[in-house]
Amino acid sequence: MKIFKDFKIIILLCLTLGLAPFFPEPHIWGKIKWIAGGAKGMQLIDWFDVLLHGFPFVLLIIAIVLKISKK
Numbered sequence: 001m002k003i004f005k006d007f008k009i010i011i012l013l014c015l016t017l018g019l020a021p022f023f024p025e026p027h028i029w030g031k032i033k034w035i036a037g038g039a040k041g042m043q044l045i046d047w048f049d050v051l052l053h054g055f056p057f058v059l060l061i062i063a064i065v066l067k068i069s070k071k
Contacts, residue, residue: 004063013056020053028053 003009019026031050034042 004066010060018056
C-alpha cells in the first residue's frame with residue numbers, strides 16, 4: 001500500500017493528529033497514563049480518543065515493520 005511507503009505523511013500525522021493538543025502535555029500521552037493507571041472513569045468517548053490519536057503511531061509502526069521486513 002502506498003501510505004506505508006510515504007514516511008513524510010505518517011510523521012506529519014504523528015506530529016499533528018497524534019500529539020495534538022500539545023499543552024499541557026500531548027493528549028495521547030495523558031490517555032496512555034490514564035489507561036496505565038487503571039482507566040478508572042474512562043468513557044466510550046475517551047477510548048475513541050485513544051483510537052483517534054493513536055492511529056498515526058500504529059501506521060508508523062506498521063510502516064517501519066514493513067520497511068525492515070523487505071530488507
